[in-house]
Amino acid sequence: MASVADIGIDLGTSNVVIYARNKGIVLNEPTVVALERDTRVIHAIGREAYRMIGRTPGGLMTVRPLQKGAVADFELTSTMLHHFVVQVIGKRMFSRPRAVLSLPSGINENEKRNIAAVMFEAGVRRTQLLGRPMAAAIGAKIDVGDVYGSMIVDIGAGMTDIAVISAGNVVTVNSIPMGGDQFNEEIERYLAKKHNLKIGERTAEELKVTIGGAIPREEQLYLDITGRNMISGLPKLMRITSDEIYEAIDEPLTQLIYAIRATFESTPAELTNDVYDSGIVLTGGGALLTGLADAISQELSIGCRVADNAQACVAIGCGRTLENMADFGRYLNDRR
Ligand SMILES: Nc1ncnc2c1ncn2[C@@H]1O[C@H](COP(=O)(O)OP(=O)(O)OP(=O)(O)O)[C@@H](O)[C@H]1O
Numbered sequence: 001m002a003s004v005a006d007i008g009i010d011l012g013t014s015n016v017v018i019y020a021r022n023k024g025i026v027l028n029e030p031t032v033v034a035l036e037r038d039t040r041v042i043h044a045i046g047r048e049a050y051r052m053i054g055r056t057p058g059g060l061m062t063v064r065p066l067q068k069g070a071v072a073d074f075e076l077t078s079t080m081l082h083h084f085v086v087q088v089i090g091k092r093m094f095s096r097p098r099a100v101l102s103l104p105s106g107i108n109e110n111e112k113r114n115i116a117a118v119m120f121e122a123g124v125r126r127t128q129l130l131g132r133p134m135a136a137a138i139g140a141k142i143d144v145g146d147v148y149g150s151m152i153v154d155i156g157a158g159m160t161d162i163a164v165i166s167a168g169n170v171v172t173v174n175s176i177p178m179g180g181d182q183f184n185e186e187i188e189r190y191l192a193k194k195h196n197l198k199i200g201e202r203t204a205e206e207l208k209v210t211i212g213g214a215i216p217r218e219e220q221l222y223l224d225i226t227g228r229n230m231i232s233g234l235p236k237l238m239r240i241t242s243d244e245i246y247e248a249i250d251e252p253l254t255q256l257i258y259a260i261r262a263t264f265e266s267t268p269a270e271l272t273n274d275v276y277d278s279g280i281v282l283t284g285g286g287a288l289l290t291g292l293a294d295a296i297s298q299e300l301s302i303g304c305r306v307a308d309n310a311q312a313c314v315a316i317g318c319g320r321t322l323e324n325m326a327d328f329g330r331y332l333n334d335r336r
């Protein structure tokens with residue numbers, strides 16, 4: 001019988017990432033569904049649906065079934081998850097794989113049970129849950145079992161989890177409802193206020209990723225974008241500079257740094273000292289913002305680095321747990 005790959009899944013509010021045992025990342029797709037407004041018939045899931053955001057033909061709409069770390073639409077979350085899992089494991093009747101799943105922190109017990117049922121329907125024999133900070137830390141290759149304290153900051157789209165881990169325990173955790181999405185929203189707000197320019201979500205994302213940064217750039221960059229003039233209602237082409245984006249994202253950046261500082265204040269002194277020695281590790285797609293680790297480092301006078309493969313760390317952590325149950329199995333919460 002062909003071997004069945006067990007899978008690790010990060011069900012994120014912006015991306016679903018799946019790691020197959022002994023293979024690595026096999027799926028990384030946006031958490032978006034495109035469906036018919038009236039009948040709710042589904043037209044696309046994932047990457048294809050993301051491309052439709054802001055340009056849906058009449059009658060269609062795009063939905064993010066998970067938002068701000070919680071389930072916004074349970075039915076669509078289930079359909080999407082089922083679709084991705086079947087895509088990875090194929091249709092299985094006899095040899096069912098097992099799964100380790102990491103969920104946003106705002107998901108309640110009832111939803112967890114129902115999600116495990118969806119996994120079973122999709123062909124998974126057994127699903128166990130792994131907390132997000134622990135998954136991110138294992139995925140970032142932090143030695144989570146060591147008594148020496150480590151700080152992991154997972155910056156997603158809608159949530160940021162800040163945790164201090166020591167001796168296999170999450171000693172302090174601070175989850176704040178902000179992440180990369182807030183940066184995009186601030187960019188939209190800034191351009192509306194400064195230039196009367198209305199831009200879409202995908203344009204804000206493009207500005208952030210290509211010319212945005214958490215510290216001023218030495219060399220000014222720019223990007224030409226098209227938005228809608230809010231006064232005339234007509235399309236307008238504008239050149240936006242990196243300094244403008246830097247200014248636009250000042251507030252969420254300050255909030256993020258403030259939350260990290262607050263986490264230190266509620267952490268035992270010995271562990272804080274450990275973190276001062278070894279530095280903070282950033283994971284999640286939000287960690288990829290240019291200069292973010294440097295900005296945190298400067299503000300808090302502490303080392304800070306972005307983990308390898310930052311955006312996939314949570315899924316990698318779930319996958320590594322499946323590959324090494326002897327070391328990491330004890331961090332799982334059971335959920336059949
Ligand atoms: N190069 C980049 N620069 C800045 N931000 C980026 C970059 N690449 C991705 N991001 C941001 O990362 C976020 C997505 O990260 P990730 O995939 O980790 O989120 P998620 O796990 O789905 O969300 P959550 O953990 O909140 O549920 C988005 O807000 C995106 O804009």
Ligand SMILES: [Mg+2]
Pocket residue numbers: 010012013154155156157284314
């Ligand atoms: Mg995430």
